[in-house]
Amino acid sequence: MEETYRIKAIILNRKPFRESDLSVSVYSAEMGKQVLVARGAKKFRSKAAAHLEPICLTEIMVVRGKQFDYIGSAVSDNCFIKIKENLEKIEAAGRAVFWLNKLVKEGESDQQIFELLKEYLETLDKINLKIESESFANFFILKLLENLGYRPELHQCVLCKNKILPGGNSYNFLKSGLVCKSCSKTENFLTVSDDCIKLLRVILDKKFAILNNIKASESLIIETKNVINAVLDHL
Ligand SMILES: [Zn+2]
Structure with missing residues (x-):
């Protein structure tokens, strides 16, 4: 028996897959990011394909498969026209x-x-x-x-932990945050x-x-x- 589940997903992108299928990347609240297979691109080129266009919010019925999960049906909720x-x-x-x-x-x-x-x-x-x-x-x-x-740390210096005050601050990408004026003097970071x-x-x-x-x-x-x-x- 096939096992199915439903997701409400935003289509991220899609590309041709195998001879006649589509591989569709989606993001849903239920499952996060997934790559699903739409079997038979020819079939999906018609009506269902429009529901699987990138940047559409689509309700998808997914069929669990051994290797991949497949798109059983797809109905778009919002195509952000x-x-x-x-x-x-x-x-x-x-x-x-x-x-x-x-x-x-x-x-x-x-x-x-x-x-x-x-x-x-x-x-x-x-x-x-x-x-x-x-x-x-x-x-x-x-x-x-x-x-x-x-x-990014935008309130305290990522080096000395002092509060960031106006003037002379920079950004340290390795430590993902701001560096205060006095610490900025010691090394060369991007001025912000x-x-x-x-x-x-x-x-x-x-x-x-x-x-x-x-x-x-x-x-x-x-x-x-x-x-x-x-x-x-x-x-
Ligand atoms: Zn500092």
Whole structure:
């Protein structure tokens, strides 16, 4: 007898698999990240395939298999149409999903990560995106890193443990956090402005809809984006 279970998953990506199948990466609250096989791509090219498009929230009935779990049926709940009508939003969603797929291991379920991704996509779908796509995706990535246990230390110096005060601080990627002014003198770390430190704290604290309306200069947005990119480079 076949054993089945149901998940509500966000489709991360999909690619051709074997002769006529699709391999579909999904993230669900129930199971975390999984790679499922959709048997018979021809069959799935029609109606069901639309429900398995990347960046869709889809209800999937999964059939347990010996080697792989298979997609028995798939019905999309939300395909985030307004993301797909807008190139900037597609880029912002694509970058977020790419990094989630890269950073999250299979089979570790985490309700908070699922909710974070869902909130991000729902917000992106609704808003008039005011932040450049890579920066907006980096807001998601920073929150994702926090959820994965890589929260950057933004309040005390990672070297001497003193409270971070305004002026002359830098970022130490090996220790994942800020270095105070006096410790920054001893070694060469990436200098971080006070406004950038504030913005990093705000990103971790606020919801995406609020972050979209943040009042920040273009240079501050770029500095913050570069710090988050550098964090990713050092993972
Ligand atoms: Zn210090």
